[in-house]
Amino acid sequence: MPMYKVKPLHGGGALRAEQLPSCMYRLPCLHRAAPPPQDYGALKDIVINANPSLPPLSLLVLHSLLCEHYKILSAVHTHSSVNSVPESLLKCFGEPTKKQPRHEYQLGFTLIWKDVPKPQMKFSIQTMCPIEGEGNIARFLFSLFGQKYNAVTSTLIDSWVDTAIFQLKEGSSKERGAVLRSMNAALGKTPWLVGNELTVADIVAWCALQQTGSTNAAPANVQKWIKSCENLAPFSSVIKLLK
DSSP states (O other), X not given: XXXXXXXXXXXXXXXXXXXXXXXXXXXOOSXXXXXXXXXXXXXXXXXXXXXXXXXXHHHHHHHHHHXXXXXXXXXXEEOTTOSOOOHHHHTTTOSOOOOOOGGGXXXXXXXXXXOOSSOEEEOSOTTSOOEXXXXXXXXXXXXXXXXXXXXXHHHHHHHHHHHXXXXXXXXXXXXXXXXXXXXXXXXXXXXXXXXXXXXXHHXXXXXXXXXXXXXXXXXXXXXXXXXXXXTSHHHXXXXXXXX
């Protein structure tokens, strides 16, 4: 069937102009306002898988900090892939308290001790890819505080987080020494690694130092910074897990 038909012009009589269609077919208007995005509750339920042989201490510090800002429903479980978990890690969120109805909490935070090569974080949406790596998860959790940084500060924070994970925590002794010297220089100018306020860089770097046993060998400015961190309750609570 033709898309449109033009009447024949022969057959006698005066010629007349025929109106041709202005378009072949009608399309819906694409300039209408888009409907508001659906709230899938991605920030309401966080599940983290972590290996108990190398607990992600920075995530535990961030959990404590989040509890100071949000009403959080916390839970710790053990996956069947793990034979045993130390009692201290099973109670890393503190003693269980009387739970209220789920809808009264602002955020669900579940930690599962599981045999995984690196920490993994998932939202409540099944179709979303997990966030992998302690540094990446720490960045996300810290973003929940709503802090805004300019491009330069954000780049410095990201750089320190990567340095803490890949060189301070997983690097050689030579790399650790170089990082400690860089930290000492930075902390000689500001009380925290990036400016005058605590950032995720401080949390990840402090935890990396604790797990590598490098605190005693740290230079003077780093030692002072370590004490500043430990004066904060979320850090001091994690120290108990290392004893």
